[in-house]
Amino acid sequence: MSGQQSTEGQYHEQLRELAPYEFEQFVAELWSLQGWETEVSQQSTDQGIDVIATKEHPVHQKHVLQVKRYGEGNKVGSQAVQQYSSLRQQEPGTDTVVIVTTSEFTRQARELADQLNVKLINGHDLSNLVSQLDAHSLITNYVGGREGDSVQTPSTTTSRNNTDTESDEDEMPLDEAIIAVLQLLLIIGVFGYAAFILITNIVI
Template sequence: MTADRTQGVKQSLSSIDPYQFENFVADLWEHRGWDSEVTSKSQDAGIDVLVEKSEPFNQTQVIQAKRNAPDNKVSSSDIQQYASLQHQVPEADTVIVVTTSEFSAPANNRASVLNVKLVNGDTLLRIIDELDAYDLVEDYTGNTAEGTVQEQETEEDIESVDVVDNSEVQADDEMSTSEAIFAVLQGLVALGIVLFIVFLIIRTLFL
C-alpha cells in the first residue's frame, strides 16, 4: 500500500460524519467475519458498535469508533471512560477503540493497564488493505484510494503541462525578440551601405 494511497483513505475517512464512521467500522468488522450492530444514537449509552461471533467460540466485543482529525489524538481520559463500557455488556470480552487519528502516549499506557485494545489510523488502514475493503471505503466516502491517487497524478500532469507550455511561450518570446533585434541590425547595415554609396556619388560629382 503506497503512501499516497494510504493518505487518500485516511483523509476520506477523517472527513465523513461520525455516525457514518461507526457504520463503516461495523461493516468492516463484518468483513472480518463478525456479526455487528450499530447502537442507536439515543440509546447507545456511549457504546457505538457491538460485534459477536460464535466460531471458534462465542466472543463479544464493544467498539468505540472515534472519527478524529489527524491532529486530534485520543486521550487517556477517553480510554478511562471507554473502559467502563464493558460493564454495560457483561458478556463482552474486551473493549476496542478504533480511531482515524492516533492515541497519546498516556492513552496507550492507560489502555494497557485497563486491557482496552487500540486500533489507530495506521492499523485501521492496514486492516482495510488486508481485507481489500476499498469498495467499502468508496461506499462511505464516495471515492477510493485509487481515485485519490489518480486525481493527484492528474493535477501533477496538468502542472507539468503548464510548465512546459510556459517554457515554450518564453522560448517563443525570446526567439521573437532576437529576430526583431536581428532585423533592426540588418536595417541599420543596409542604411549604412546606402549612405556610403550616396557619399561616394556626391564626392565624385564635386571633385
C-alpha cells in the same frame, strides 16, 4: 513504501469526511468482513457503545467498539481510555473494549490501555485493515456517494443560474413597458401643463 503511505493518507482523508454515524456504519461493516456479527447503536453518545460485535467461532466472543472520527493531530487521550474501559460493564458478556480512531493515541493512553485490557486501533491500523481485507470498495461506497453529490452540486447551481437568466430575459420586456408608460405620462404631463398655461392666458 511512499505509494503505500500515500494510499493510507488518502484513506485517512476520505474517512474523516464521513459523518460520525457513517463512520460507525463503516467500522461495523469492516468488522463484518472479518466474520463478526455487528450491531450499530441507534442512539450513540460519547458515553455509550457505538458498535457491538459478536463471533461464535471458534469460541464465543463479544467486543464493544467506540469509534472516534478525529482529525489529524487530535489524539485520543488517557482520559477517554479510562472512560470507555467501563463499557464492558454496560454490555453483559463483553470480552474486549475496542477504541477505533482515524487519528492517533497519546503515549499515556496506550500505557493505560495495556493496563485496562483495552484494544486500540489508530488510523494506520485502520488503513492496514482495509488493505488486508481488500475493502477499498467499502470506502468507495461511503465516500463515493458524497463525491457524487458534490459533482451534482455545480450542475444544480448551473441550472439555477440558467433559470435566473431566463427569468431575467422574460422580465426585460416588462421593464421596457414600464419605461414606455413613464415616458407617455411625462409627455401627457407636458402637454397638460402647456394646455393649462394656454387656457390661463386666454382667461386673463
